[in-house]
Amino acid sequence: EDQVTQSPEALRLQEGESSSLNCSYTVSGLRGLFWYRQDPGKGPEFLFTLYSAGEEKEKERLKATLTKKESFLHITAPKPEDSATYLCAVQTTGGSYIPTFGRGTSLIVHP
Amino acid sequence: KAGVTQTPRYLIKTRGQQVTLSCSPISGHRSVSWYQQTPGQGLQFLFEYFSETQRNKGNFPGRFSGRQFSNSRSEMNVSTLELGDSALYLCASRQNTGELFFGEGSRLTVL
Numbered sequence: 001e002d003q004v005t006q007s008p009e010a011l012r013l014q015e016g017e018s019s020s021l022n023c024s025y026t027v028s029g030l031r032g033l034f035w036y037r038q039d040p041g042k043g044p045e046f047l048f049t050l051y052s053a054g055e056e057k058e059k060e061r062l063k064a065t066l067t068k069k070e071s072f073l074h075i076t077a078p079k080p081e082d083s084a085t086y087l088c089a090v091q092t093t094g095g096s097y098i099p100t101f102g103r104g105t106s107l108i109v110h111p
Numbered sequence: 112k113a114g115v116t117q118t119p120r121y122l123i124k125t126r127g128q129q130v131t132l133s134c135s136p137i138s139g140h141r142s143v144s145w146y147q148q149t150p151g152q153g154l155q156f157l158f159e160y161f162s163e164t165q166r167n168k169g170n171f172p173g174r175f176s177g178r179q180f181s182n183s184r185s186e187m188n189v190s191t192l193e194l195g196d197s198a199l200y201l202c203a204s205r206q207n208t209g210e211l212f213f214g215e216g217s218r219l220t221v222l
Contacts, residue, residue: 036211041199041216042215042216043201043203043215043216046210046212049209089211091209096159097142097167097205098144098156098159098167098169099209099211104153
């Protein structure tokens with residue numbers, strides 16, 4: 001069974017304090033790994049797609065990386081507006097295109 | 112380009128009633144998926160429609176149903192509401208590359 005585990009569940013940072021969120025996965029074959037950001041009471045917003053180990057994607061203060069077993073979302077010098085829940089999802093080869101989501105990491109950045 | 116539109120945004124029902132939620136996907140997207148999000152279970156896949164056909168279904172009881180129209184708009188229905196059906200219901204349209212684009216959701220409260 002495909003599994004996606006995100007850690008930590010919650011993370012509090014001071015503004016400017018860089019850190020990383022982890023998404024580990026166990027799947028039969030990876031088609032793609034997705035990162036989303038979700039603000040309270042709203043739908044998730046797509047951030048990145050990673051397809052193969054070694055791939056990296058960047059957007060402003062966020063950088064996503066991928067290995068064969070996990071992905072990291074690095075947040076450099078975060079600001080309070082980066083506070084949100086970050087969700088990871090994996091899509092596998094074969095079968096349906098339905099991604100499996102992790103439970104998310106709730107990030108709070110204090111000014 | 113307009114995003115995914117969900118209506119209504121908020122609704123309150125009582126146990127035993129039924130509810131219908133509506134979703135208009137991004138223009139040109141033919142795949143529409145529905146998810147239930149609760150604090151305890153995270154994002155749970157309900158079903159996916161493509162070209163008016165249900166292509167995939169999650170592990171939810173038959174009280175949860177959906178349909179898609181020829182213009183790709185979709186509706187989901189929950190009959191005989193239970194307290195545990197209180198959740199944020201999210202609709203997403205999918206690009207061919209797999210990324211999901213979510214609406215803002217319909218917040219259902221069952222009393």
